[in-house]
Amino acid sequence: MERLIFEYSRAGRRAHTLPDAPSVDFGWPERQALRLPEVSEIDVVRHYTRLSRQNYGVDNGFYPLGSCTMKYNPKVNEKFAEKFAGRNPQEADSANQDLLSKLYATERMLCQVFGYARFTLQPAAGAHGEFTGLLIIRAYHRDRGDARRTKILVPDAAHGTNPASCTLAGFQQVSIKSLQGGVDIADLKKHLDDTVAGLMLTNPNTLGLFEKNILQIADLVHTAGGLLYYDGANANATMGIAKPAAMGFDVCHINLHKTFSTPHGGGGPGAGPVGVSAALVPYLPCPVLDFAPEDGGHYYFNYALPKSIGQVHSFYGNVGVLLKAYAYLRIQGSAGLKKASALAVLNANYLKARLQKVYDIPYPRYCQHEFVISVQNFKKQYGVTAADIAKRLMDYGYHPPTVYFPLIVPECLMLEPTETEAKEELDAFCDALLQIAEEVRTNPALVKSAPHSTIIGRPDEVRAVKEPDLNYFNSLGVFSAYTR
Amino acid sequence: MAYLPHTESDIQEMLRVIGVQSIADLLGDVPASLRAEGLEEFGSVSEMELMAELDSSPGGQKDAPDTFCGAGRYDHFIPAVVPLLAGRSEFYTAYTPYQPEISQGTLTAIYEFQSMLCELTGLAIANASLYDGATALAEAVNMAVSTTGRREYVVVNLLSPNYRAVLATSLAPRQITEQKEITAQTAAVIFNLPDFHGLLSDWQPALNQAKASGALLIVCADPLLLSVLEPPRADIIVGEAQPLGNPQNFGGPALGYLAARQDFLRQMPGRIVGRTVDSKGRRSFVLTMQTREQHIRREKATSNICSNQALCALRAVIHMSYLGRSGLQTVAKLCKAHTDYAKQKLGGLPGFAVEQGEHFRDFVLHCPLSVKKLNIGLALTDKCLLLSVTEKNTRQQIDLLAEKLRGLGEAA
Known part of the structure; x- marks a missing residue:
């Protein structure tokens, strides 16, 4: 078994070669204790190398994890994105035209593949995209003066994030039954009234089946005044086969870490851009990335969006991930x-x-x-x-x-x-x-x-819950001088 | 075609085993009208052409610029071991560690990350990370709302406008609102360490006010600063851990962290790794307390979050292991020393002024000229810059900036 990094610690050992710390005054008491490991560089290198060998990635072998699209992660993606890693997001747009042009092109290519008017690249993950998309649906109905639409319909086969996102976005989720591997149309009809804001659907669904009745479903929901949200978890089966926009979905998110080959990173970071039809463009999160053709052209972040749902990320999302998807889109065509x-x-x-x-x-x-x-x-x-x-x-x-x-x-x-x-x-x-x-x-x-x-072997997950041990220092019974 | 290993004979053999003539025969469930539409076409490039774009794109920066721009993301020294170890593809091409027997690498590293964040914050529990500091703060307010049953939050010192915007977007749909006064309806009092302008101030009054009204104290803290200062006695500490071994990435991926008192475990959002034993009694790590999460609780989950920033957290834990206490404290002190020097140097220029107080990295410079088009730091107003210095900004760089600004000031 590999030890924890803390267990390699020996007082006085150090890896870094930084200069001596200057004497400064923070105007506030400095802390005495901070029990980070005291280790040499070779300790760090061997420890994390050994840990890497206890992991299984796509590069280790076949990874048929349903709904997660564990496709190969091209190495050029990493090299390409790395070139922009040092950029600060507060710099003027004029200093980042090269980077912004790549992001803009990424948005355009996503529009071309999925059939939407625009995409926001801000959401940092699929679930974050769902939340963003649902806020857009909410803003659309409210802008029309229709605040009664408080329900979102979600099939019982949906990913757990769908109902959870509904709650966070202030909606009540209503579960719709499945029938023969698709949405039960009779059950759907029962729930369609003027309190329905929309329907969330994955297509192909989580059984891997294309929703045969999709055009009828879209028609029913639209006739009832609701919108359709596309959970793009399974978008890898749609490119060139059927555009979500043509299926009738008004809003969609796409997981770039699934369909567009960016690595999953052991649980993140991902990216969950959200596409919308023309009618929903005014509600996109602030800012959107725009292009002004004057004077040879200029990319800029547009904050003048009076109907926007607001900002969903501290900057413009996981740009480092977006650039990897750009590289993949360009090489694939x-x-x-x-x-x-x-x-x-x-x-x-x-x-x-x-x-x-x-x-x-x-x-x-x-x-x-x-x-x-x-x-x-x-x-x-x-x-x-x-x-x-x-x-x-x-x-x-x-x-x-x-x-x-x-x-x-x-x-x-x-x-x-x-x-x-x-x-x-x-x-x-x-x-x-x-x-x-x-x-x-x-x-x-x-x-x-x-x-x-x-x-x-199989870990005892019950014990992990019954006797939670989430922090090495607590497990030692040696709380920090500061722990509460 | 790139990344597609099928030969034509593979395809024919596979179709034969399935019992169809063509791939189109497999798509019978897709309405013909949709099939016909396809996608809008665009071309492809070779790897060589793609990489050449990096050198030929106009309007970019050749290298990390000397612009003293921070304001939420910071240019810190990252030791060579960090990208090299985190770049091992067993880490970065893995999925979420739902299968612990073949994911001990990620799980162990996250447990170490949680432990180090607990140590830095002086709190008993920390999660496996969140999207960024802003969304982590929104999640912390959610925790305060579900704990207190109240629906208001109050920010007592200057919060980043981006964070404020994300809070409003995330919380308003459930009628959780920002208010100016702390009252019996306040769920959370939010204190920033340092504030958006880099100012360090005392959190004790905020703690007293929170306690007096039965609200929780949430501190949004820079983790580097926590390595040198006594941690605030907050209920929840959140923030942006990008300065720990992660590049600025034009704002993302970033690394939101969230630590809390032990009794908030059931309200905590996001993934949590715990220690247990395997079938033979060996120490093992697993994702735990999953009944809080969306894949089990669905609409009743504490959050909709389904990922963490695992790779960024891995970079942070390698970074903290490498620097240790002495290294992190040295970086924090160098930042402070450089901030002090820059304030003294730039604030002393004729017509320029800085604000009073102790600042960490960021500080406001009032200028006698319009600064909007300078691209030095973040222009807060026409004559007001938010500058940022780290351990990487040498005195020489600061002196050069001072000379440049002196010239611009004189010309104005």
Whole structure:
């Protein structure tokens, strides 16, 4: 086991080569104790190198994590974005024309792919984009003098962020039932009245199925006076196949860390730009990035937006991430994006076709970029759960698929191979899953106690909650002189 | 095509196994009218052409400029080990560590990050990070609202206008509003350390007022400053941790942090890593207290947040490990010494003036000329600049700035 960095500490050891501290007066008592590690440079380097080896990234291997689109993260993205890392956001626009031109071009390309009039690049993540989009819907209705619209309809298969974002944006969320892998139209109709502000939908949905009735759904919601919000979590299946704007969605967010290949970073930073139709442009967050064609052209941040919902980030969002997406968009071009979505659909259907002889596929239609399998039969017969299968995959060298989501399918695993995996990789993964199915029948205990080859076995998550230990110093029982 | 490994024969073989003629056959659920529309076309470039754009784009800066611009993001020294270690792709190409058996690297680093933030703030718990300082402050107000059942907040010293705008956008939809007076309706008293103009002041009066009215004290603190000063006795401390090992990134990605007293654990937003043991009793780290979060609680969650700034937090924890107490305190003291020197030097120029008090990094310079088009620091008004100095701004740079401003002042 790798120690914690604090456990390498030896009094008097140091890594840095800074000059001696000057004597200064802060006009305030200086603190005495600060228990940061006292370590040498080699301690830091070896510790974090060892920790990196206890992680599994896309660069380590296949990562079929459904709804997360773990595609390859091109290295040129990193190199490209790095060039702008030193820029301060308070500098005059005139000193950053090169950077602003890239951001503007990113916005234009997103508009071209998804069919929107404009995008704001400010939201720092998908959930942040949802919140922003819902505030835009709220502002739209209020601007029309219609403050009664307080409800947002959300299908029961939706990501958990959807209902949570509704609450934060001051809406009441109302759950809509699913039927045969899509929205239950009868249930939707029951809820459509003049208190409905909008409907949030993921399409393809979280089962990986394209919502066949999307045009009818959009028509119903619009006729009732509501707007449609597109959760772009699954946008990797849409490029060149169907524009969310053409499906009838008025507002959408796109996860650049999914569809546009920026790395997930072990949980962030991401970016969640929000696109809107022409009617909603006045409500975009402040500022928007505009272009004035006079005098050879000039990019500038426009704050003169009287109907704007306001600012959602301290500056213009995760620019470092936006630049990586720019690099990807430029290198792919529209033809590359189109091919990426088509191959994402091909890969998912290939995986599904190879697995369906052994695994139960609750919705056997052709899927889009991902699909769901259920191992409820394994559970009934052998006591082996979806989590067990997931853990056993680690022993075969894979990152497991998403488990237990969507909530409407029991014992499910959700697989999204993405387009950046070759056929051989998919074949090897299928072989592993088929082998595991065989193990379930012949040696279920082996699967139930997996993983066997990882640095740790299954952690005791109940204990983590019952006896929370969130801070090394508390766990030592040695509180700081200042801790309350 | 880039990043797409399929050969034509792969595609044909895969279609054969699926049992269709073409990929289009898989898209039968998509209405034909949508299929026909496709996307608007644009071209592609090679990697070589893309990188060449960096040198040919007009209107940019060649290198980090000498502009003394801070005001929320700061140009600090970042040791070489920080980008090199955080740039290991096992870290940056990983997803959120939902599978702890193959994510101990990220989980351990976040636990260390939480621990160091607790130590800096003097508070018992910290989360795994939030988008930026502004959204972290909004989340802290949410915590105060859910704890006190009140819906007002009061800011007692100068808050960044950007933070104020984000608070208003985030909180107004639920009728949580900023007020001027602390009353029995106040959920949170917000104190800035330092304030937007770099001024350091005493948080004790804010604590007394918060206590007297039953409100929580939220301090929005620069973490570097916390390395040298006694931490304020706040209920919640939040802020922007970009100065810890992260570049300015034109404002983002940034690194919001949030630390709180132990009893606010259930109200805390965002991811939290905890220590436990595995099936063989070995020390292990996991994402924990997840019943607060959106994927479990849905509309009743403490927040909608579904990510953290893990990679930025990793940079911060490597940075803090490398610098340690002596390094962080040295950086903070160099910043203060350079601020003092710049204030004395620039404030002494004929026609120029600085404000009284102790300042950290940022300070206001009143100028005898219009400063809007100078691009030196942030122009607050026509004749008023917010300048910022860090440990990287040498006396020589400050002297050069003084000469430049003296000339401009004389010409005006």
